[in-house]
Every structure is written in C-alpha cells, then in structure tokens.
Amino acid sequence: MVTGRFRALAIAACIGMLLVLLGGALVTNTDSGRGCGDDWPLCHGKFIPAYTVESLIEYSHRLVSGLEGLLVLATAISIFSKFRRDRSGYKEPLFYAGGALLFTIIQALMGAAAVLWPQSPPVMAIHFGISLIAFAATLLLVIWTFRAKNGPPTxxxxxxxxxxxxxxxxxxxxxxxxxxxxxxxxxxxxxxxxxxxxxxxxxxxxxxxxxxxxxxxxxxxxxxxxxxxxxxxxxxxxxxxxxxxxxxxxxxxxxxxxxxxxxxxxxxxxxxxxxxxxxxxxxxxxxxxxxxxxxxxxxxxxxxxxxxxxx
Structure with missing residues (x-):
C-alpha cells in the first residue's frame, strides 16, 4: 500500500520537474541563457546577483532545478528503502525513481556545460529531450502511486x-x-x-x-x-x-x-x-x-x- 506522504512527495517531484522543464523553455525563449555570464553555480560570481531580467530568469531556473534535484533524490531514497523490504512490489517504481534521478543529474550537468562552454543548437535540443525523459519518469511514478493506492495495481x-x-x-x-x-x-x-x-x-x-x-x-x-x-x-x-x-x-x-x-x-x-x-x-x-x-x-x-x- 502506498502512503499519502509518499504520494505527496512523488507529486511534488513531478510538479517540480515540470517547472524545471518549463523554466528551461522560458530561459530559451527570453534569451536568458547568458544571464549569469559564464559562472556556474554562482551568477556573475555571486550567490545573489545584481538584478536584471535575464539573470533573474536564469538564476531562478537554477534554484528550482537545485530544489527539484533534492526532491528527486529524496523520492529515490524512499523508494529504495521500500524496495529493500519488498523487492517484487517496488521493482517498477524503483525503475521510475532511479530513471528520474539519473536523467535529472544528466540534465543538470548539461545545463552547467551550456553555461561554461556554450553549446550548439542540436546539443541544446538534446538537453530539452533529457528533461522530457526526466519528467516522464516522475509522472510515471505518480501514476503508479495511484494505481497501487490500495495495494498491488490491478x-x-x-x-x-x-x-x-x-x-x-x-x-x-x-x-x-x-x-x-x-x-x-x-x-x-x-x-x-x-x-x-x-x-x-x-x-x-x-x-x-x-x-x-x-x-x-x-x-x-x-x-x-x-x-x-x-x-x-x-x-x-x-x-x-x-x-x-x-x-x-x-x-x-x-x-x-x-x-x-x-x-x-x-x-x-x-x-x-x-x-x-x-x-x-x-x-x-x-x-x-x-x-x-x-x-x-x-x-x-x-x-x-x-x-x-x-x-
């Protein structure tokens, strides 16, 4: 049986990943990718950069991405602890949580690389694709929590x-x-x-x-x-x-x-x-x-x- 607390954690991770994905699109659409210059994870060498629209959008995206990374990590740890007690019942959600964690790390590294070493449009398009897979993994986990709400899914x-x-x-x-x-x-x-x-x-x-x-x-x-x-x-x-x-x-x-x-x-x-x-x-x-x-x-x-x- 899936607890309401874990379901809430999975939903929060899914919503957070959606915000990361849309935030990345906002950065692209507003040409804010260089809003923090060549610095990462700082912005123009500061924790709190000078205010410009571009730096605000870019730095907010980084902040949301960092918080989402913590949410995904907490979700993966929680599922792994459940998997250790019941391998057959939690094998499927472990796959989703592990995939979300893996692709979240990959997209974070690609985002950092895009700042430190400007990438070509084909590579940046792959960055969006990685984010899409990461979101899909969190969405699948949420769907599973509802299917297994009262026990093993039908x-x-x-x-x-x-x-x-x-x-x-x-x-x-x-x-x-x-x-x-x-x-x-x-x-x-x-x-x-x-x-x-x-x-x-x-x-x-x-x-x-x-x-x-x-x-x-x-x-x-x-x-x-x-x-x-x-x-x-x-x-x-x-x-x-x-x-x-x-x-x-x-x-x-x-x-x-x-x-x-x-x-x-x-x-x-x-x-x-x-x-x-x-x-x-x-x-x-x-x-x-x-x-x-x-x-x-x-x-x-x-x-x-x-x-x-x-x-």
Missing part, C-alpha cells in the same frame, strides 16, 4: 500486438519533439507564417528555417495519424478495455498539441502572447510524451505471453 492482459506499435510511436514522437526543440533553439519559428499553409503555400521551398518548420508540421501531422491508428488498434484488440483510455488521452493531447502549434504561429509577431503560447505548447507535449511512455511500459509489462517459458 493486472490485466494486453495483446502482444500493441507493444511494437507503441514502441514505434514513442521513438517517432521523441524525434518530433527533438525537431521542435531544435527549431526553438535556432529561432526558426518564423520560417512558416500562417497555418495550415506555410507562407501561403501548401508545399514551400524546403530550405533553411522554412524547411525546418514545414518538416516539423508534417511530422506532427503524421504523429497525430499514428496515434489515431494506435487508438483504433488498441480499442479493436482490447474490446474497448485495457489501455484504450490511455490511448484516447494520447490522441486527445496530440490533437490539442497540433492546434496549440497553430496558435503559436498566429502569435509569433506578438512577443508577450508568443511567450505564453510557446510555454503552452511545451506543457502539452510534455504531458503527451509522458502518456505515450506510460503506454509503452504498460504494454510491455502486461503483454500476453510475458514470463512464459519457451517450449
């Missing part, structure tokens, strides 16, 4: 045909997210003006910023189609039960994400609104990726035939 069988489909969608979704992060770090968002057309054309010239944004749009559309196909397949083979609801949530979120991308395009010339719509776009994709990873893990753990010895 076990049901998942048709084996689901896992390979979810795996391919998960890998593809990560590539789509990476491309979006790359566009943000290269400030290529203005490559396509208008939506759904790109600069008034169905297929624009595939080069530079325009090509990057157009490819991202097409990739996002294909992700939506892939998740629609996955939802229909899961509902068909599961009779509307099992993971159907999870796939439905993923489909709803990807549709919302596509339209938030359109909103992003319409507000690109308004700095204040663009900052809000950009964070909204990041928030939705964060939840979407977390749901997809939950689908992936559950379709693996609960698949039919798992654990059977070969004849």
């Amino acid at each position: 076990v049901f069988k998942v048709p084996s045909s689901i896992f390979p489909r979810v795996l391919s969608v998960a890998i593809y979704s990560y590539a789509v997210v990476y491309l979006g992060a790359f566009i943000r770090h290269t400030e290529s968002g203005g490559g396509c003006i208008g939506w759904p057309l790109c600069n008034g054309e169905i297929v624009p010239e595939i080069s530079g910023a325009t090509g990057a944004v157009f490819i991202h749009r097409v990739a996002a559309l294909l992700l939506g189609i892939s998740l629609a196909g996955l939802f229909l397949h899961i509902r068909k083979v599961s009779g509307g039960a099992g993971l159907t609801k999870h796939a439905g949530w993923a489909l709803a979120l990807v549709i919302t994400q596509i339209f938030s991308g359109a909103l992003l395009t319409y507000t690109i010339t308004n700095t204040n609104w663009f900052l809000f719509t950009n964070l909204l776009h990041n928030l939705i994709v964060t939840g979407l990726f977390g749901i997809i990873i939950d689908l992936l893990i559950q379709s693996w753990l609960l698949r039919e035939g798992r654990g059977k010895s070969k004849a």
Whole structure:
C-alpha cells in the first residue's frame, strides 16, 4: 500500500520537474541563457546577483532545478528503502525513481556545460529531450502511486500486438519533439507564417528555417495519424478495455498539441502572447510524451505471453 506522504512527495517531484522543464523553455525563449555570464553555480560570481531580467530568469531556473534535484533524490531514497523490504512490489517504481534521478543529474550537468562552454543548437535540443525523459519518469511514478493506492495495481492482459506499435510511436514522437526543440533553439519559428499553409503555400521551398518548420508540421501531422491508428488498434484488440483510455488521452493531447502549434504561429509577431503560447505548447507535449511512455511500459509489462517459458 502506498502512503499519502509518499504520494505527496512523488507529486511534488513531478510538479517540480515540470517547472524545471518549463523554466528551461522560458530561459530559451527570453534569451536568458547568458544571464549569469559564464559562472556556474554562482551568477556573475555571486550567490545573489545584481538584478536584471535575464539573470533573474536564469538564476531562478537554477534554484528550482537545485530544489527539484533534492526532491528527486529524496523520492529515490524512499523508494529504495521500500524496495529493500519488498523487492517484487517496488521493482517498477524503483525503475521510475532511479530513471528520474539519473536523467535529472544528466540534465543538470548539461545545463552547467551550456553555461561554461556554450553549446550548439542540436546539443541544446538534446538537453530539452533529457528533461522530457526526466519528467516522464516522475509522472510515471505518480501514476503508479495511484494505481497501487490500495495495494498491488490491478493486472490485466494486453495483446502482444500493441507493444511494437507503441514502441514505434514513442521513438517517432521523441524525434518530433527533438525537431521542435531544435527549431526553438535556432529561432526558426518564423520560417512558416500562417497555418495550415506555410507562407501561403501548401508545399514551400524546403530550405533553411522554412524547411525546418514545414518538416516539423508534417511530422506532427503524421504523429497525430499514428496515434489515431494506435487508438483504433488498441480499442479493436482490447474490446474497448485495457489501455484504450490511455490511448484516447494520447490522441486527445496530440490533437490539442497540433492546434496549440497553430496558435503559436498566429502569435509569433506578438512577443508577450508568443511567450505564453510557446510555454503552452511545451506543457502539452510534455504531458503527451509522458502518456505515450506510460503506454509503452504498460504494454510491455502486461503483454500476453510475458514470463512464459519457451517450449
């Protein structure tokens, strides 16, 4: 049984990781990455730097990241102590907590490296991807605490045909997210003006910023189609039960994400609104990726035939 205290700790770690992820996006969108100069963990050589908007945003992001690291560490230690007493019951959450701790450390090191040695946009896009995985791990832990609220989670069988489909969608979704992060770090968002057309054309010239944004749009559309196909397949083979609801949530979120991308395009010339719509776009994709990873893990753990010895 999961205690309310541990569930609260897991939720706090998840919310903290979300704030870290959105804070990183805010740093990028406001060009505050150099707000503390080349110093880390200090800011311009001080614990409390001189006030500028850029230094405030950057240093606040570092502070939240540091507090989140402590929360994740406390969560991992708590789960490990429970795992030592009950290895079978806490194996799954230990995996989530350990993953959250590992990727939190990696993203912190990458963040420090970005300050000390300025990185290229492709590397900075990977930084966002690492943060996304760290958040997904904390989200999976929260989901597990609710599933195990009154004892071991309910076990049901998942048709084996689901896992390979979810795996391919998960890998593809990560590539789509990476491309979006790359566009943000290269400030290529203005490559396509208008939506759904790109600069008034169905297929624009595939080069530079325009090509990057157009490819991202097409990739996002294909992700939506892939998740629609996955939802229909899961509902068909599961009779509307099992993971159907999870796939439905993923489909709803990807549709919302596509339209938030359109909103992003319409507000690109308004700095204040663009900052809000950009964070909204990041928030939705964060939840979407977390749901997809939950689908992936559950379709693996609960698949039919798992654990059977070969004849």
